[in-house]
Amino acid sequence: MRYAETGFNLEVDLTRGNIERVETDPRDTELYLGGLGTNAKLLWDRVPPEVEAFSPDNLLIFAAGLLCGTPATGCNRTIVSTISPQTKLMAFSMMGGFWAPELKYAGYDKVVLRGKSPDLVYLWINNDKVEIRDASHLRGKGANETAVLIREELNEPKAQVASIGLAGENRVFFASIEQGRSSASRQGLGAVMGDKNLKAIVVRGTRDINVARPEEYMELCNEVLEYIKFRNENPIPGVMPILTGLGSPQEMQVHDEKWHTENFMWGNSRVRRKGFWTDEIERAWTETMESMRTRLISCYNCPMKCGATISPPGSPTYMMKCFSKLTYTMAAMSDLDFGLKIAQRATEYGLDGFSTPQVMAFALELYEDGILTDDDMTGIPSGNDERFFWLLDRIVRREGIGDVLADGTYWAARKIGKGAEAYAHNTIKKHEQLPLKLSMLNPIYFLMYSTGEKINITQIEGQFPQAPWPTREEREEFVKDWIQVPDERFKQYLLDWELRGENSIPYYPTVEMCCDIVDWQERMHYIDDALGMCAGLSSFPLKPPYHIHNYPKFISAGAGIEMDEEKLTQATRRYRTLVRANNIRRGMRRADEKPPENHWKKRFPELEKELLDTYYKFKGWNNDGIPTKETLHELDLDYVAEEFVKRGILTEADESPKEDPGQNESK
Amino acid sequence: MKGDKKTKIVKTIKIDVDKCNGCRACEVICSAFHATPKYSSNNPARARIRVVRDPLRDVYVPVYAGDHTVAECAGRDKYTIDGKEYDECAFCRASCPSRDDFKEPDSGLPLKCDMCESDPPLDEPLCVQWCLADALVYEEREEEVEEEVEQDEMEAGLEALATKYGLQKIMDTVARMSVSKSA
Ligand code: SF4
Ligand code: SF4
Numbered sequence: 001m002r003y004a005e006t007g008f009n010l011e012v013d014l015t016r017g018n019i020e021r022v023e024t025d026p027r028d029t030e031l032y033l034g035g036l037g038t039n040a041k042l043l044w045d046r047v048p049p050e051v052e053a054f055s056p057d058n059l060l061i062f063a064a065g066l067l068c069g070t071p072a073t074g075c076n077r078t079i080v081s082t083i084s085p086q087t088k089l090m091a092f093s094m095m096g097g098f099w100a101p102e103l104k105y106a107g108y109d110k111v112v113l114r115g116k117s118p119d120l121v122y123l124w125i126n127n128d129k130v131e132i133r134d135a136s137h138l139r140g141k142g143a144n145e146t147a148v149l150i151r152e153e154l155n156e157p158k159a160q161v162a163s164i165g166l167a168g169e170n171r172v173f174f175a176s177i178e179q180g181r182s183s184a185s186r187q188g189l190g191a192v193m194g195d196k197n198l199k200a201i202v203v204r205g206t207r208d209i210n211v212a213r214p215e216e217y218m219e220l221c222n223e224v225l226e227y228i229k230f231r232n233e234n235p236i237p238g239v240m241p242i243l244t245g246l247g248s249p250q251e252m253q254v255h256d257e258k259w260h261t262e263n264f265m266w267g268n269s270r271v272r273r274k275g276f277w278t279d280e281i282e283r284a285w286t287e288t289m290e291s292m293r294t295r296l297i298s299c300y301n302c303p304m305k306c307g308a309t310i311s312p313p314g315s316p317t318y319m320m321k322c323f324s325k326l327t328y329t330m331a332a333m334s335d336l337d338f339g340l341k342i343a344q345r346a347t348e349y350g351l352d353g354f355s356t357p358q359v360m361a362f363a364l365e366l367y368e369d370g371i372l373t374d375d376d377m378t379g380i381p382s383g384n385d386e387r388f389f390w391l392l393d394r395i396v397r398r399e400g401i402g403d404v405l406a407d408g409t410y411w412a413a414r415k416i417g418k419g420a421e422a423y424a425h426n427t428i429k430k431h432e433q434l435p436l437k438l439s440m441l442n443p444i445y446f447l448m449y450s451t452g453e454k455i456n457i458t459q460i461e462g463q464f465p466q467a468p469w470p471t472r473e474e475r476e477e478f479v480k481d482w483i484q485v486p487d488e489r490f491k492q493y494l495l496d497w498e499l500r501g502e503n504s505i506p507y508y509p510t511v512e513m514c515c516d517i518v519d520w521q522e523r524m525h526y527i528d529d530a531l532g533m534c535a536g537l538s539s540f541p542l543k544p545p546y547h548i549h550n551y552p553k554f555i556s557a558g559a560g561i562e563m564d565e566e567k568l569t570q571a572t573r574r575y576r577t578l579v580r581a582n583n584i585r586r587g588m589r590r591a592d593e594k595p596p597e598n599h600w601k602k603r604f605p606e607l608e609k610e611l612l613d614t615y616y617k618f619k620g621w622n623n624d625g626i627p628t629k630e631t632l633h634e635l636d637l638d639y640v641a642e643e644f645v646k647r648g649i650l651t652e653a654d655e656s657p658k659e660d661p662g663q664n665e666s667k
Numbered sequence: 668m669k670g671d672k673k674t675k676i677v678k679t680i681k682i683d684v685d686k687c688n689g690c691r692a693c694e695v696i697c698s699a700f701h702a703t704p705k706y707s708s709n710n711p712a713r714a715r716i717r718v719v720r721d722p723l724r725d726v727y728v729p730v731y732a733g734d735h736t737v738a739e740c741a742g743r744d745k746y747t748i749d750g751k752e753y754d755e756c757a758f759c760r761a762s763c764p765s766r767d768d769f770k771e772p773d774s775g776l777p778l779k780c781d782m783c784e785s786d787p788p789l790d791e792p793l794c795v796q797w798c799l800a801d802a803l804v805y806e807e808r809e810e811e812v813e814e815e816v817e818q819d820e821m822e823a824g825l826e827a828l829a830t831k832y833g834l835q836k837i838m839d840t841v842a843r844m845s846v847s848k849s850a
């Protein structure tokens with residue numbers, strides 16, 4: 001018997017309309033756990049680098065994490081993996097909500113889609129009954145709207161729907177997959193779904209999910225709930241409001257936006273507005289939020305309420321979470337009222353809340369500077385807010401300039417030319433980043449930005465404080481009950497970290513410490529993405545209820561796979577390396593691993609080089625960022641090494657051929 | 668059946684729909700608790716509490732499974748409260764032929780909230796313990812009542828089966844089963 005997982009995937013060939021229920025190999029679960037881990041293996045095995053994002057041979061995988069559907073609080077993530085049209089690398093965004101557990105209850109761990117349907121369709125999974133249904137009547141419908149219509153036509157109010165809007169249908173490179181409360185937004189997964197002519201996947205399941213050692217498992221779950229209560233009552237002092245507690249950043253509850261509005265950049269990630277947050281603004285924005293927010297809502301089996309239903313006057317209700325609250329507002333230099341209204345339309349279109357506002361601000365900056373002309377922008381309204389709505393409508397329809405912009409700032413700049421590249425200044429690996437421009441290089445963040453393969457800082461940071469508390473007493477207080485550290489030495493790193501003087505950034509934490517810290521933070525995110533756990537209860541916040549010490553127990557008692565910290569770390573390294581292997585095979589190299597030039601004002605080229613050199617070594621990668629044969633062998637990934645040699649990526653001597661220019665320059 | 672007057676503890680769960688965030692943790696823990704062996708599996712479709720949840724209309728109603736009923740109501744009710752319209756049957760506790768709620772997914776046998784009956788008894792029902800939003804709050808009070816003989820779970824189940832298949836068929840099946848077991 002398989003525990004926690006169902007042991008079955010649903011393989012769907014959209015070209016032929018063929019559906020198969022396929023039993024999976026339990027040995028793969030031991031090696032790669034599930035979710036992201038086994039997704040990376042499927043992509044490695046079946047999607048060679050010659051296959052482009054919009055090829056019928058590209059796979060689009062919806063995976064429920066290994067522990068989804070068990071009573072573990074907050075374990076509800078769907079990990080969607082494919083090849084991104086924007087980065088041309090492996091994309092693995094994930095979404096919370098209710099979809100993954102429902103898939104488990106229907107009897108499947110993953111839905112693996114290949115091919116391309118001749119007509120617009122949706123997939124209806126109702127336990128054993130799985131059918132591909134016509135969706136031509138849903139063409140152009142909003143993502144939320146689609147979910148409502150499908151539930152009605154199937155008469156299944158309890159079905160969970162993951163759908164795309166117009167942006168996905170028109171293959172906008174930053175189109176999302178929406179699921180009501182949550183979305184998988186980054187790297188254009190929605191565009192791949194649209195390319196496959198798949199409007200939605202609808203699931204209803206009424207089967208059991210078993211755990212291996214019930215009493216033990218429940219005890220672990222109860223401990224986690226107790227710890228959540230404890231953390232809710234004991235916020236962390238001396239950090240900005242959204243970092244005090246658990247959950248995804250509590251943007252829907254917190255009204256104090258001084259930190260974001262004065263430290264993040266406005267417009268096309270250009271302008272810092274010190275002194276912006278006045279009492280008057282605070283009153284106005286609080287009033288806006290309180291009048292439009294109907295309720296704070298949670299994902300499946302979680303008390304944290306990180307999302308909210310928002311009802312802007314005159315527009316339909318939608319659901320929102322996290323930082324998309326501010327991204328539109330700040331890109332447009334507008335107010336929260338505008339931000340919440342345009343986000344409604346963007347959510348129905350199915351768009352990423354990070355990239356979209358930035359692409360629009362980029363376009364307007366080009367227009368102001370005469371690089372985009374009146375010819376490009378025929379019909380643009382004169383009002384600022386109206387211009388954003390106008391651009392949004394053009395982008396999702398790929399009309400006129402919208403067609404160029406729909407590929408994101410990196411590709412759009414190259415198409416526009418005339419110096420537009422300098423305006424696409426905030427991408428890593430071709431993907432738009434948070435609008436942050438800071439002063440002093442932070443060595444930990446330098447490594448995370450450079451090497452993170454989810455290409456989003458929030459998906460690698462967490463666990464280790466972003467900055468030291470000013471006094472040693474405060475730091476001592478923090479480390480007192482810091483049970484989450486993998487080793488006591490991390491406490492020392494923090495204790496000795498000062499805001500100023502010798503032990504401050506950029507030279508402290510030392511290069512070695514930085515490697516250690518980044519590796520820990522990244523490891524926790526990768527574990528979450530395999531188990532299906534919300535980062536908001538694990539890898540993202542300070543002092544979370546799930547950590548490296550209780551995770552092995554959850555896996556042992558839940559999935560019945562004997563696990564300890566070492567074995568879990570090794571498994572995580574394995575599929576983390578496999579994600580990298582997929583990307584290396586697609587041409588990613590050291591040259592691609594760098595934050596935007598202007599991310600920090602004060603840069604330290606020598607230190608940065610040393611950081612990357614040392615981290616690569618620490619990870620068992622060669623100086624070009626390629627996992628060495630020795631590393632691959634240790635991780636039972638000899639098949640990757642063989643392919644690297646066969647493709648000339650590694651020589652027999654474990655070196656990469658000279659002068660490999662990396663992905664940015666070569667393609 | 669009438670019995671003697673007697674004080675009895677009335678167990679009440681107070682439901683505050685305004686506090687519900689729709690997480691369905693109550694369904695999760697209820698179904699895990701009632702699995703055999705206890706906590707060995709989990710399946711919200713078997714929970715004895717169901718959350719009627721429709722965020723776009725701001726509808727959140729945790730409903731507890733009450734008694735089984737053989738026939739659906741002749742007329743249905745639709746409530747509007749605070750401008751929100753609730754679906755037919757949204758507040759009803761019955762396991763009834765008109766819907767799938769409160770029935771075992773495979774056998775169709777009715778489910779009923781038993782207040783987490785267990786030995787030793789729990790401090791509070793589990794759905795209440797797992798609802799950190801305080802949408803579910805447990806209360807006990809003493810009341811004088813006429814004692815009634817409660818229909819036990821097996822009888823309720825058998826009655827539902829009898830309605831579905833006819834009594835004779837059940838008796839035949841039981842007879843056949845006992846023959847094959849003893850053979
Ligand atoms: S912590 Fe927030 S985002 Fe995470 S599962 Fe809970 S409600 Fe969802
Ligand atoms: S556990 Fe509480 S908040 Fe969550 S759905 Fe049930 S009643 Fe609502």
Ligand code: SF4
Pocket residue numbers: 696697698700714715716731732779780781782783784792793794795
């Ligand atoms: S009281 Fe117990 S049996 Fe009744 S619904 Fe709650 S968890 Fe289930």
